[in-house]
Every structure is written in structure tokens, then in C-alpha cells.
Amino acid sequence: MSPLSLVIRPEHPDDGPAIERLHARAFGPGRFARTPYRLREGVGHLPDLSFTALVGTYLVGSVRIGPALAGAEPLLVLGPLTVDPSFDGRGIGAGLMRASLDAARAGGHGLVILVGDAPYYTRFGFTPVPPGHLTLPGPVDPARFLWLELTAGACARTRGNVAVALAR
Template sequence: MTDLALQIRPEGPEDEEAIERLHERAFGPGRFARTAFRLRERGAATPELCFTASVGTLIVGSVRVSPILIGGAPALVLGPLAVEPAFEKRGIGAALTQRALEAARAGGHRLVLLVGDEPYYSRFGFARAPAGRLEMPAPVNPARLLVAELQPGALDGLEGRVMARRGLAPPAQAPGAAVRIETAS
């Protein structure tokens, strides 16, 4: 990313419309059936974990991260991640993903899940979720169900239903502590 004055910054309410148009171009009309959209739709936004990439006033990329529950334990889902087609392959997707993961780690979050291509996301520490442990809200190709531990051992013992969570709970519990059960609405 040497030829453009790229800025990665937290998403603001003023970005909403441009991001919606970007999603339309990147994912098309079927996007609302995608897992990241579905898991997000009932969960509140997490502005501190969502970032946009811009060149001047033009929004060229966006990553969103939303709170979820996995078997009652707090976690995050990364996505949608989208880059304007004309700006692809310049490191924007990587810069957005890395920034979101750094912010999540700094916020004390322990685990991030996503549905996507392992060959792309493995560079950020994502790997296939252990077979059969996570129950997604809709059928998902297991090869595309990926998780990244932000803290070692975050996956240990984690299993159950994956669902949207409204608002960010305090950072996840230390290993061995009681799991706080929250109600998704």
C-alpha cells in the first residue's frame, strides 16, 4: 500500500450508506442470507471494532465485527469484510482485518469466528473450527467455518449454539471461571 494515502479509521454513523453500497457491490442481493449478516442483524453494532478504509473521502473498504455467543460464552464474529473491487490486492483487506483483530485483542476479547476462505484468512491466524462443536444458525460448509484464538486456550471446551449477542459483554472470563449465560434477543 505505497501508492495511495490509505486511512484506516473506526467506522462512524456517516459511513453507513457508503458501506451498504459497498456490500451491495461486493456481495450482491443474496448478502442478507450470509452468516455474518445474519449474526449481525439482531446484535447491536460494536463501533469500536468496526473499521473503514478510505482514500480521501472515498470509502474503499470495510470490516465489521459483532458480538456473538458460542454455547453461552461471549465471542466475536468478523465480517462482512469487503474491499471496493477497483482497490483490491493492495493490502486493504489485510489492513482492515489486522486492525479489527488488534482492537479486539486490546479489548480483552478471546475468540473470533468467521465464515470465509481459509486460504485468505489463515494469514491472520484463522483455522478451521473443530468439527462438530459449533452449531451455526444456518448450514455452513465446515471448511469455511474458521476461528482465531486471541488468547491461548480460548477454544478449549467451547461448543454449542452460535447466536447473535446484543452489545458487548465484559471481556470473556478467565479459564475455569463460571460462564456467564446471556440471552440473545
């Protein structure tokens, strides 16, 4: 397999339609019924933490992070992380994850949560949210509800119902 001329860059405002097509291809119409989408309804993602991957001019991947609250404590919700199915297994998702998490750390954010495949996300430091710490606005498999502490103490002080927050 030949190497890709991959470029990971911050998401541009005009990337929206291509990202939506990518989400539709990767996740299908049922994606809107899932609990993580409830955390994104009516709330924009944070452009400084959201990235795209391009091969030439073709958008092949995207990661978005949005704001949320648990009680009064701000946190970040990662997702969706999407890679065009024809480009799976080439490290694109990992590159997008590193870019996004590095930007979140540099921005002084404390905690990132997501609902996803634990074997994939543990390599980035995510661990299961302990029972009773956080509650999502819908059903979720506890083994797939993960968090990553970006600043010391963020996990200990973050408890309660997770709800959407307005972008800063």
C-alpha cells in the same frame, strides 16, 4: 501502479450509508440469505472493533465485528470484510483485518469466528473450527468456518450453538 493515500480509521456513525453501498457492490442482494448474515440480524456491530479504509474521502473498505454467544461464552463474529472491487489486491483488506484484530486483542476478547476463504484468512492465524465444537444457525461449508483464539483457552471453553448477542 501508484501508491494509495490510504487511511484506516475507526468506523464513524455517519459511515453507515457508504458501507451499505459498498456491501451491495461487493456482495449483491444475495448476501442477506447467507448464514453469516443471520448472526448479524438485529444486532449492531461493535464500533470499537469496526474500521473503514478511505482513499481521500472515498470509502473503499470496511470490516465489522459483532458480538455472539456459544452457550454462555461470548465470542466475536468478524464480517463482513469488504473492499471495493476496483481496489482489490492493494492490501486494504489486510490492513483492515490487522486493525480489527489488534483492537479485539487489546479489548481482552477471547475468540473470533468467521465464514470465509481459508487461504486468505489463515495468514492472520485463523484455522478451521473442528467438527462438533460450534454450530452456526444455518448451512456453511465446514472448510470455510474458521476461528482465531485471541486469549489462551478460549477455543477449549467455547462450544455449542452460535447465536446473536446484544452489543455491550
